[in-house]
Amino acid sequence: MRSEQEFLDLLHERLAELRGGAESAVSEALAREGSTYQQRLERDVLVAEQSGLLTAFDAGERGLCFGRLAFRDGRDHHIGRIGLRRDDADRTPLVVDWRAEVARPFYLATGYTPMGLRRRRHLTTQGSRVTALHDEILDLADVERTGHEDTDADAVLFAALGAARTGRMRDIVRTIQAEQDRVIRSPHRGVLVVEGGPGTGKTAVALHRAAYLLYAHREQLTRRAVLIVGPNPGFLGYIAEVLPALGETGVLMATPGELFPGVTVTEVDGPEAARVKGDTAMAEALARFVRDQQTLPDPEIVIQHDDGELSLDVEIAAEARRRARETEAPHNLARPTFAFRVIDALTAQLADRLGADPYGGPNFLGPDDIAQLGKGIASSPEVHAAIEELWPRRTPEQLLADFLAEPVHLPEAHAEAIRRTGGGWTAADVPLLDETAELLGVDDSAARAAAEAERQERIAYAQGVLELSYGSRTQEYEDLDDEESEVLAAHDLIDAERLADRSEEADHRTAAERAAADRTWAFGHIIVDEAQELSAMCWRLLMRRCPTRSMTLVGDPAQTAEPAGCGSWETILAPYVGDRWEHIGLDVNYRTPTEVMDIAARVLRSADGTFEPPRSIRSTGHRPWARRTDQLPPAVAAAVAGETPAEGRLAVIAPGGCHAALSAALPEAATGPNPDLTRTVVLLDPRQAKGLEFDTVIVAEPAQLASSDLYVALTRATQRLGVVHTGRLPEELTGLVESVG
Numbered sequence: 001m002r003s004e005q006e007f008l009d010l011l012h013e014r015l016a017e018l019r020g021g022a023e024s025a026v027s028e029a030l031a032r033e034g035s036t037y038q039q040r041l042e043r044d045v046l047v048a049e050q051s052g053l054l055t056a057f058d059a060g061e062r063g064l065c066f067g068r069l070a071f072r073d074g075r076d077h078h079i080g081r082i083g084l085r086r087d088d089a090d091r092t093p094l095v096v097d098w099r100a101e102v103a104r105p106f107y108l109a110t111g112y113t114p115m116g117l118r119r120r121r122h123l124t125t126q127g128s129r130v131t132a133l134h135d136e137i138l139d140l141a142d143v144e145r146t147g148h149e150d151t152d153a154d155a156v157l158f159a160a161l162g163a164a165r166t167g168r169m170r171d172i173v174r175t176i177q178a179e180q181d182r183v184i185r186s187p188h189r190g191v192l193v194v195e196g197g198p199g200t201g202k203t204a205v206a207l208h209r210a211a212y213l214l215y216a217h218r219e220q221l222t223r224r225a226v227l228i229v230g231p232n233p234g235f236l237g238y239i240a241e242v243l244p245a246l247g248e249t250g251v252l253m254a255t256p257g258e259l260f261p262g263v264t265v266t267e268v269d270g271p272e273a274a275r276v277k278g279d280t281a282m283a284e285a286l287a288r289f290v291r292d293q294q295t296l297p298d299p300e301i302v303i304q305h306d307d308g309e310l311s312l313d314v315e316i317a318a319e320a321r322r323r324a325r326e327t328e329a330p331h332n333l334a335r336p337t338f339a340f341r342v343i344d345a346l347t348a349q350l351a352d353r354l355g356a357d358p359y360g361g362p363n364f365l366g367p368d369d370i371a372q373l374g375k376g377i378a379s380s381p382e383v384h385a386a387i388e389e390l391w392p393r394r395t396p397e398q399l400l401a402d403f404l405a406e407p408v409h410l411p412e413a414h415a416e417a418i419r420r421t422g423g424g425w426t427a428a429d430v431p432l433l434d435e436t437a438e439l440l441g442v443d444d445s446a447a448r449a450a451a452e453a454e455r456q457e458r459i460a461y462a463q464g465v466l467e468l469s470y471g472s473r474t475q476e477y478e479d480l481d482d483e484e485s486e487v488l489a490a491h492d493l494i495d496a497e498r499l500a501d502r503s504e505e506a507d508h509r510t511a512a513e514r515a516a517a518d519r520t521w522a523f524g525h526i527i528v529d530e531a532q533e534l535s536a537m538c539w540r541l542l543m544r545r546c547p548t549r550s551m552t553l554v555g556d557p558a559q560t561a562e563p564a565g566c567g568s569w570e571t572i573l574a575p576y577v578g579d580r581w582e583h584i585g586l587d588v589n590y591r592t593p594t595e596v597m598d599i600a601a602r603v604l605r606s607a608d609g610t611f612e613p614p615r616s617i618r619s620t621g622h623r624p625w626a627r628r629t630d631q632l633p634p635a636v637a638a639a640v641a642g643e644t645p646a647e648g649r650l651a652v653i654a655p656g657g658c659h660a661a662l663s664a665a666l667p668e669a670a671t672g673p674n675p676d677l678t679r680t681v682v683l684l685d686p687r688q689a690k691g692l693e694f695d696t697v698i699v700a701e702p703a704q705l706a707s708s709d710l711y712v713a714l715t716r717a718t719q720r721l722g723v724v725h726t727g728r729l730p731e732e733l734t735g736l737v738e739s740v741g
């Protein structure tokens with residue numbers, strides 16, 4: 001213990017040293033004067049790098065070192081949240097990052113396959129104090145003993161699993177299990193599906209995989225960012241501290257409803273509307289609706305012009321429309337083609353009239369006269385109005401609002417389910433907005449022209465910088481033959497265009513921040529949690545955001561609650577990657593004790609006799625109970641008073657309809673759409689409870705819950721479960737111990 005403590009002290013000293021260095025580098029860089037692009041670029045890169053290091057150091061402080069590997073060949077490594085080196089000439093490693101290959105035996109070695117290990121040690125620390133050691137001997141021939149050998153190899157794991165919950169998910173870096181490690185470090189580059197029942201660590205594994213990928217492909221993923229999609233803001237808050245605790249912040253977390261920049265979801269769809277909006281039939285309907293915007297005159301639009309009337313007739317419009325559609329560009333981007341064709345045709349019409357030779361000879365007007373006429377027509381407000389009428393410029397928001405006000409190209413029952421005038425957006429509208437934005441295209445020609453002009457200015461400026469740099473070469477330097485010169489200057493390394501482009505990249509925002517504001521951002525990797533809940537339309541959106549298809553999807557089809565949820569992985573993935581995806585199953589339940597899982601499993605077995613629940617790794621001895629009452633709110637309040645853990649958290653999970661009465665009876669409980677999960681007691685509906693966990697769970701009125709919702713509700717408990725009900729208990733729960741309040 002003493003020598004581990006000395007080592008930990010040394011680590012903390014080194015960490016303080018590095019932290020001090022990074023802090024002063026940041027303040028120095030921020031204070032640095034300099035207005036040239038090159039200087040600003042260097043300053044920004046430095047600040048970003050050092051700030052990243054500071055995050056990692058913060059992470060390190062929370063359990064800097066938690067393991068040690070003694071190899072048979074004499075190598076000996078401490079394992080930690082982040083890697084640290086000594087400040088010596090060889091930069092000797094002090095502690096190895098858990099993600100490094102050399103740390104892998106910490107998670108995988110067994111007595112059967114010791115991976116070269118003699119001994120594996122778990123260090124438990126509190127702040128900077130070592131409080132316990134657990135040693136496992138992996139080489140049976142090794143006779144040396146430390147006095148910390150553990151008879152129970154899983155003591156550290158069980159201590160973590162049994163610990164009181166805090167309302168925030170913790171990392172599992174000290175106790176990742178072998179089957180989880182395989183997912184976290186999977187080298188698979190395409191779509192990886194991780195499926196497992198409740199509590200099998202899917203979320204934990206997904207987050208640690210994000211941390212691993214950021215470590216293994218740092219450069220690429222820092223540039224392109226990682227997106228983590230979770231079911232609701234409460235859940236994202238619940239998992240928000242895991243990655244920073246692992247030293248990683250370059251990640252964007254969002255719910256599906258937050259994936260269209262500039263749009264905030266304020267409304268909720270009914271189940272039927274959500275189902276219809278989530279179906280891919282919507283993509284077809286919207287595509288046809290966009291074509292419907294490209295209309296023809298009936299039979300003509302008459303345009304008053306200084307030189308007489310012009311007729312924009314069906315023939316002209318149809319030809320212009322054909323040409324515009326032929327470009328296969330999105331609606332707004334094809335519009336200029338339509339406009340040019342119409343203007344050309346009207347110019348020809350006018351030229352025919354004005355220059356016609358009454359005796360049938362060639363037109364009197366020359367090309368210059370005709371060009372002049374064309375200019376006049378192109379600047380006519382009436383012509384513009386006619387083009388706008390036939391091929392209007394639309395925004396996704398306008399177009400979708402029009403579509404929802406009078407849905408077309410759908411069966412009447414479906415149209416009826418989604419018909420809506422005005423009001424805010426729903427989560428199911430977001431993929432539709434994205435689809436519409438794709439169909440319309442963003443007419444950013446003006447913005448692009450401005451950006452290009454600015455870029456040309458920067459190139460000119462950068463050229464100046466390089467010329468200066470070239471001009472200031474020293475005499476000796478010039479005397480050297482270029483071939484021999486080993487001293488390189490800016491002008492040798494970079495040309496003006498690249499320097500200008502690099503200056504553009506000196507954007508203070510991280511890639512994740514830029515990605516959040518950019519609808520067309522292509523992420524380096526996307527992780528989807530509760531992936532079974534996403535609709536087919538939402539998958540279309542996500543696939544557009546990840547052209548490389550580098551994705552990790554975690555979910556449990558048995559917990560599907562959303563009516564538009566896709567059901568099977570094959571159905572979800574076939575349109576995008578065929579059968580080129582990998583599936584890994586997790587089947588050990590680390591959360592829910594056997595007593596609770598047995599009850600929960602019965603709920604799903606009643607619908608599907610072959611259902612196999614995940615195997616619980618522990619039991620608590622607490623038998624789940626049920627209590628019948630005539631008065632739900634006081635009975636729930638009494639149950640809460642009796643069951644609230646001294647440490648830890650309790651959740652009442654009840655159908656939404658009971659919430660008003662229950663929250664009045666539970667004044668101490670956090671409630672509402674986004675309750676504070678760190679409070680001791682929270683009141684949730686089963687959808688809000690998705691992915692969360694609590695020491696004690698009280699489920700109210702189970703008979704009112706759909707079986708997948710009930711299954712989710714029951715499997716949130718890490719220790720104790722109770723059920724309070726007014727009417728009859730659902731058949732599957734009749735085995736519960738009857739409790740009197």
Ligand SMILES: Nc1ncnc2c1ncn2[C@@H]1O[C@H](COP(=O)(O)OP(=O)(O)OP(=O)(O)O)[C@@H](O)[C@H]1O
Binds near residue numbers: 172175196559590591
């Ligand atoms: N190897 C591990 N070491 C310690 N704790 C673990 C380990 N694996 C999972 N856990 C814990 O088990 C609990 C359940 O994990 P998690 O929430 O990731 O499961 P899940 O599969 O996403 O569940 P659900 O489908 O119900 O959302 C969490 O508290 C997690 O920290």
